[in-house]
Amino acid sequence: MDNGMIRKYEKAKIYAEQRDRIEFQSLVVNFDGRNNPHTVEYRDGQWQCDCDFFQMRGRCSHTMALELILEDMLPDPLAL
Secondary structure (H helix, E strand, O other), X not given: OOHHHHHHHHHHHXXXXXXXXXXXXXXXXXXXXXXXXXXXEEEOOEEEEOOXXXXXHOOXXXXXXXXXXXXXXXXXXXXX
């Protein structure tokens, strides 16, 4: 690996540790659910999931799992 790439890798590790510097605006995820695959989207501060539970309740295990994974990396919904 050349010096330029080594410096970029070191910088990437710093960014990865400073999660507060990253803010997702949109995201599409294919979620391998226990019973069926699901598509989860985050756009304009709102979650969408194609599972039946989300359609009834506006929140589901798929969106909640992604909220936990992306903790502190999503915009504050009150600031939108």
